[in-house]
Amino acid sequence: MIYDELKQAVMDGDQEEVEVLCNRVLEEKINPVDAVQKGLIKGIEELGRLWTEGEMFLPDVMMGADALKVALDVLGPELAKAEAEGMKRETKGKVVIGTVKGDIHDIGKNIVSAMLTAAGYDVYDLGINQDVEDFVGKAEEVDADVIGLSALLTTTMPEQKKLVEYLQEKGLRDKYKVIIGGGPTTSDWTHEIGADGWAETAAGAIALCEDLIA
Ligand code: B12
CATH class of the missing domain: 1.10.1240.10 (Methionine synthase domain)
Incomplete structure (x- = not known):
């Protein structure tokens, strides 16, 4: 097989x-x-x-x-x-995605990026080890709809929380949908930090974006 x-x-x-x-x-x-x-x-x-x-x-x-x-x-x-296939090809929205600071895992994030691109989103993949300022800076630059953060370490998950707080501080929280993912993250963690959505798989990430942008 x-x-x-x-x-x-x-x-x-x-x-x-x-x-x-x-x-x-x-x-x-x-x-x-x-x-x-x-x-x-x-x-x-x-x-x-x-x-x-x-x-x-x-x-x-x-x-x-x-x-x-x-x-x-x-x-x-x-x-x-x-x-x-079976999905419309027009641009469905803009997604800024990356792996959070202190974290170099990118396999899952790359799969999510590739599949979101395929599903018709404009994806701006920042790569690994990114500061919250970098995510928000890029989102502001390209007028993104969604910011996606991948974290694979329990020690780097707090960066996801930091991003939500940073958006609040800057008065930008309502401007972007924040989605999170990566091995140790959970739906509970998503609620705890006040993010907008979480997905366990790349297919789930697409469904999430469809819901949040609709
Ligand atoms: C491959 C791997 C590595 C590779 C990374 C290579 C790379 N380029 O990514 C290497 C060898 C470099 C590595 C290094 C380390 N690793 Co590592 N690694 C793994 C491993 C085996 C697989 C991760 C993976 O790629 N999974 C497959 C992908 C497809 O799954 P995924 O990332 O979860 O992504 C899916 C979903 O989560 C979701 N998703 C992902 N991102 C996002 C984002 C959004 C927005 C959304 C919506 C969804 C989403 O969709 C994806 C596709 O389905 C895991 C163990 C495991 N089973 O997970 C350990 C693991 C994550 N690593 C671990 C550790 C400890 C480390 C090191 C600290 C080890 C060390 N002592 O140096 C370093 C980290 C260095 C750093 N600063 O980041 C621990 C983390 C423990 C913890 N909970 O904190 C794990 C869990 C292993 C373990 N059991 O101990 N690692």
Whole structure:
């Protein structure tokens, strides 16, 4: 099964194999969203589990993450098309997204960015390790509708709260919808910090934007 092969290739950190398999996904017209969700993400999650249990080391996880990036490079354009099918292509709104300060995890954020772009949003992806001022500065510059913050560490989640507070201080809170995500975040945390929405998956992030902008 190609999904298992994709999972294994990520776990092996085998970039060449990942590239070969992703090209096969394209040739055989396998749904790229399934390839990501049923194969590639499973691989990085399993690596994370083994790492937590002390059976793998951080470099193994880093190699898996690099392999997953190769996969997203190959599948990116098709991922965009797949998500866009059945969806209208006009611009639905502007989203400024990034990973919060102190945090360098970006795999999930990149998937969310790619799928939002595909779904018809103008996405301004700031990258990793971004200050709240950078998010708000960009949002002001491009007149964004939504600000999306990804945090994968319990120690960086407070940056999401900081952004909501920063908007309040500047009198800009009502101007933007703030959405948050990333491994340790929850719906409860979203309410606690006064953000507008949370999603556990990239597909959920799209649904969230549709709801909030509508
Ligand atoms: C890959 C990985 C890494 C890679 C990151 C590579 C990269 N470029 O991203 C590397 C090896 C570099 C790394 C480093 C570290 N990591 Co790390 N990492 C992981 C791992 C294994 C997987 C994360 C991942 O990519 N998941 C797959 C993606 C697709 O899922 P996701 O990010 O959650 O995103 C989905 C949703 O959350 C949502 N989403 C994401 N963002 C957003 C944003 C919005 C707006 C919305 C709506 C939705 C949304 O949609 C996404 C798609 O479905 C996790 C364990 C795990 N199972 O999660 C640990 C984990 C997150 N890491 C951890 C730690 C501790 C670290 C380090 C501090 C380790 C160290 N001692 O150096 C450093 C952090 C350095 C730093 N300052 O950031 C811990 C965090 C513990 C905690 N709760 O605080 C975890 C949980 C591992 C563990 N069990 O201990 N890591």
